Amino acid sequence: MSSDQRPVRRMFGEDTTIQDLKDHMGPFVAHLGYKFNTETEFVDEVLASEIEILDRDGDIYCPCRIRTGDPKEDLKIVCPCIPFFADQFAALGKCWCGLFILEGIEDGAALIGVIEEPEAGAEVDVPVCRLEDLPLGSARHVKIGKSDIAVVRVADEVFALSNLCRHAFAPLSDGFVDGYELVCPWHGWRYDVRSGTTDHPNADVRTYPAAVRDGVVFVSVVLGRAR
Ligand code: SF4
Ligand code: FES
Incomplete structure (x- = not known):
């Protein structure tokens, strides 16, 4: 039929x-x-x-x-x-x-x-939160598709990096911000929010471009490669 x-x-x-x-x-x-x-x-x-x-x-x-x-x-x-x-x-x-x-x-x-x-590989800016909801020196968890991302505010800048600690997968956004470092809440590994690099070998996390426009925080992801 x-x-x-x-x-x-x-x-x-x-x-x-x-x-x-x-x-x-x-x-x-x-x-x-x-x-x-x-x-x-x-x-x-x-x-x-x-x-x-x-x-x-x-x-x-x-x-x-x-x-x-x-x-x-x-x-x-x-x-x-x-x-x-x-x-x-x-x-x-x-x-x-x-x-x-x-x-x-x-x-x-x-x-x-x-x-x-959009074709896989296209880069799109995703609005994730209002800047006023991201106080200075804080981090918050946002989800874009299946990706868990920590958005961090340091002074006038915002940064975005993977939310999963490479040690034992703690949610980094539950940690605290110390200068440009996000400190894991479980065992204290430190991640540089600008580069995703950490103070432990082979454990860097990926970062995402982030920006503020009209009081809204945007994170850029590449479709099909957001994880
Ligand atoms: S949710 Fe899907 S099906 Fe419904 S209007 Fe939007 S694109 Fe179309
Ligand atoms: S889970 Fe992050 S330091 Fe252990």
Whole structure:
């Protein structure tokens, strides 16, 4: 049987409303660290498109992706598709369409609209926190995709490095900042936040470019190589 002839499997009734979709998706994406875009009109437009697609094709396929016709493949573009593209979306701060944005982003206006999937190897700046939430001489843990990163503030500069101590994998962000060094909370190994080098042999950690723009801390990651 070709995919076009398969019986339609309905997850939502014929009278599904935009509010029904919001009620269904909101708690699920919150669990993943996302929320609806702050641009409410845009959100309603996208969800209205999804309801049209539901009526026509039997499921809430993404309005900004093209179905392949292979049901297994197309499961990856049933909204919300965040679990299937977790790394890419975390790096972008949004899903492809911009319907969902990372929980910490206050204004999603700049993130609306469709983008194409960036190629592996593309470098993207990820907003990770507000500078005011990173006090001088402190570190905090942020997650970009599957990468655990420690963001550190020293004077007017911010730095980002792997959050995992190479000794026994303690979370470095739980340690303390001493000058340009982040000191591991468990056994005191010291990591230079500028270079990721440590005072123990063969145990350096990787660093990431970090910068502050308009009071927001950004960390640059290379897609497909963020770990
Ligand atoms: S890209 Fe966004 S709108 Fe499209 S399916 Fe994924 S979560 Fe939904
Ligand atoms: S786990 Fe970091 S020094 Fe032991």
